[in-house]
Each structure stands twice: as structure tokens, then as C-alpha cells.
Amino acid sequence: MTKINKNQRTEAVLELVIESYLKLGIPISSKFIVAESEINASPATIRNVMMGLESDGLIFSPHTSAGRIPTTAGLRYYVNQLLSFASADNGVLQQLSASLEKTRTPPEMCNKAARMIADMTNLTGLVAMPKTNNIIIRQLELVRLADQRLLCVLIDQHDEVQNRVIDLPFVVTDELLQTTLHMLNSALAGFSLDEGQKRLAYFMKQSSEQVQALVKEALFGDSVELNEQVLFRAGETRLIHDEIANDTASLRKVLKSVSSINTLQPLFSACCSSPNIHVFIGDEIGIESLRNCSIVAKSFYKDNKVAGVMAVVGPKRMDYQSVILSVDLSTNILTSALNHQQ
The missing domain is CATH 1.10.10.10 (Winged helix-like DNA-binding domain superfamily/Winged helix DNA-binding domain)
Incomplete structure (x- = not known):
């Protein structure tokens, strides 16, 4: 400096x-x-x-x-x-935390938190929630879309659905499809991903080579993987600002950048290295389309482990004092709500 x-x-x-x-x-x-x-x-x-x-x-x-x-x-x-003076008000924290705790699932909490921080700052709010292996798998489905194309569906205990379409190098018969689906549900349904990984390895050893091949194609190997991160956004229209972008092409790039978890991942990873508030100004962000922006971000926690990152995006000419305090307060609220979840 x-x-x-x-x-x-x-x-x-x-x-x-x-x-x-x-x-x-x-x-x-x-x-x-x-x-x-x-x-x-x-x-x-x-x-x-x-x-x-x-x-x-x-x-x-x-x-x-x-x-x-x-x-x-x-x-x-x-x-x-x-940053050396930032601290959240405990009274306000408890009041807003109680409101957030009424939300049923972690994804719903993160979605609500993104809206909350966007409204508090009148800027764009982001909440990134990394994948977790603690969810309980309720059911898996394999749906035929064509002879060599399947839709793989995973439903968790909160009825959250994740799916992917896979193209296979071989034709799958109805018998093979049903046998594989039965094996997957026997190994995984009712268990967390961590537990299911261990069970799946055992079930795979007892299965035919055809079933093993289909499982590896459907699950990208011998393990079940969820999406790496989910990004919740609120207040994106507030990025329509002359100090951020003054033409349509530049604005599209800005909106695309704040919608892509892959683009933001290096910045969010840096925020997970410490529990402090991080402020990235202009070129410090490392994303060309956001060079006229500033980002204030902080990680939140569950069970004393990083559970994700909350961020506010706006023009470099923002009210830093207010935004820093809002992000500090909101991440503490989200941490509290996640750890009081039943």
C-alpha cells in the first residue's frame, strides 16, 4: 500500500x-x-x-x-x-437472524440472504453456497431420452432436485436401465453423499460389468457429485449504472460475470482463506468486465466450517462504510441461522 x-x-x-x-x-x-x-x-x-x-x-x-x-x-x-473498525450490531443481528431461521432449507436461506443484503445496500447481492456432502439422498431416477441419452435425476430430503443429461457410448436396454437404477437406489437412497460413496463402492463390486459401466457414465466415475456451487443473486438491475457500463455490450458482460460461479470462483476462494471482510476495488477484482466495480465479500460458516460466501457488487463510488457493516452483519446472521437449523 x-x-x-x-x-x-x-x-x-x-x-x-x-x-x-x-x-x-x-x-x-x-x-x-x-x-x-x-x-x-x-x-x-x-x-x-x-x-x-x-x-x-x-x-x-x-x-x-x-x-x-x-x-x-x-x-x-x-x-x-x-475494515479495522467494522463490527455488527448484536441487537439487529438477533432480530434479523430470527427472521432468516424461519426459512426451511439452506438453499432457501441463501436465496433470502441474497435478497436481504441487496435491499440493505441497494446494490447487487450474491450468495455462493458450495456443494455439500451432508445432504440425504431421497431418490435417484434414470430417464431414457434416446437410445444413448439419459436424464439422471437426484432428489434430496428437502425435495431439491439436481439433474444432468448424459450421452452414452453404448445403447442401454430397459433391463440394464432398471437393474442399474435399482442398484443405485439400494446403495444411496436414505443416506448422505459421504455414506453413499462408501456403500456404492461395495455395491459396484457385486454388479455386472455393464451396470458398472453405466454407473460410471451416469455419475462421472465411481462417486456421486453435486454441482460444485450454487449462486443466488438479487438486485442485478442495479448494475445498470453509467459508472459501471455505458453501452449495452459492456453491460451484458457485467451481467454475465456476476451470473457465473466459474468466473467469480477465484475471488470467492480468496474470501474463504480468512473470516475477515474482503474488499476488491476495480482491477483488484481480476475480472475485466468488472473493472469499474467494487466487491465487498465475506464468508459465512456452518459447524465451524466455511459454508459459502456473501458479496455485494456495485460501482467503485459506493458507500463503503455502510456496505462493509451490512455485509458483516448479514454474514453473521446467515451463519447464526444455518447453525440453528433443525
Whole structure:
């Protein structure tokens, strides 16, 4: 991070430039600072301070005027100060947590949490929930779509359905289809994925080579895998913002990026490395289409293990203090609700 001269006047000027720009969206001048603040200094003195901040790479002039706006480094310095003071209000946390706990399943909780954080910040809310091997499989189905194409359906104890279409290198007879389906349900139905993995290995050894071949094609190997992550989104229309994208093609790329768990995965993985709030500004996100955005994110937990990541996406000129506190509060709420689930 860029180092700055640690004196009260410099800190106050930098803070005022950033906060005024975030609120007003215009370059901030020395005259504005003198008029709007309690800093006891002349415009000439303030200009000298601003020149020093510009030399340190924390603010810059977007055009030939006396006004300055923060650079990404300046925003990063400001955000780091906010992060050191972020904390959620316990009273509000308990109230909202009780509301979220009324939701029946973890996916429903995550979907509701995405809407909650989007409404709290008036920005775009994302919640990514990684795959879990703790769900109980209620039933599997193999449905013939053609001689060499099947639809594989997995239904869990919450009636959540996941399916995939598979193309086979061989023709499947009705007898083989029914035999394989019976074996899969005998091995997996009523058990968690972790338990089912062990049972399936035993059942496979007792099955014919044809059944084994079909199981490996249907399940992509000798194990059952769910989708790696599910991404819940809310408030995507709030990304229609001139500061994020000013043409239709760019907007499409932005919307596509926040809809793709694969695109966001590296960023979310970084958030799982610690329980802290993470703020990514502009190019720090590492996604070209989101270079005009900032993302505030934090992981949430179940049974003391990372259960997913909540994030807010918006323009770089966002109310960082409010958003950071909202994300901190909401992830704590979701953590509490997940761990009180029956």
C-alpha cells in the first residue's frame, strides 16, 4: 500500500476528498474543503496538502481543473481504515437472524440472504453456497431420452432436485436401465453423499460389468457429485449504472460475470482463506468486465466450517462504510441461522 505522511491535516483532507467524492461524484477542490470542513487552513495550504497526496498516488485530477478524486490506492487506504473498525450490531443481528431461521432449507436461506443484503445496500447481492456432502439422498431416477441419452435425476430430503443429461457410448436396454437404477437406489437412497460413496463402492463390486459401466457414465466415475456451487443473486438491475457500463455490450458482460460461479470462483476462494471482510476495488477484482466495480465479500460458516460466501457488487463510488457493516452483519446472521437449523 502507498505510504502517506501521517499527520492529522493530511488524513483529514484525504478522508474529506474521498467521502465527498463517494457522495457527490464530482472532483473535490481546495475551496470546497475549506468551505465544507473544520480544517483550519487556507486554500493555498490545502492545495499543498492535496499536491502531496497526488504525489503519493492517492488522489488525482481527472481533467485540467483544481478538483481531485481518489485513485484506487486512495480508496484502498480509506477502506482499510474502515475494515479495522467494522463490527455488527448484536441487537439487529438477533432480530434479523430470527427472521432468516424461519426459512426451511439452506438453499432457501441463501436465496433470502441474497435478497436481504441487496435491499440493505441497494446494490447487487450474491450468495455462493458450495456443494455439500451432508445432504440425504431421497431418490435417484434414470430417464431414457434416446437410445444413448439419459436424464439422471437426484432428489434430496428437502425435495431439491439436481439433474444432468448424459450421452452414452453404448445403447442401454430397459433391463440394464432398471437393474442399474435399482442398484443405485439400494446403495444411496436414505443416506448422505459421504455414506453413499462408501456403500456404492461395495455395491459396484457385486454388479455386472455393464451396470458398472453405466454407473460410471451416469455419475462421472465411481462417486456421486453435486454441482460444485450454487449462486443466488438479487438486485442485478442495479448494475445498470453509467459508472459501471455505458453501452449495452459492456453491460451484458457485467451481467454475465456476476451470473457465473466459474468466473467469480477465484475471488470467492480468496474470501474463504480468512473470516475477515474482503474488499476488491476495480482491477483488484481480476475480472475485466468488472473493472469499474467494487466487491465487498465475506464468508459465512456452518459447524465451524466455511459454508459459502456473501458479496455485494456495485460501482467503485459506493458507500463503503455502510456496505462493509451490512455485509458483516448479514454474514453473521446467515451463519447464526444455518447453525440453528433443525
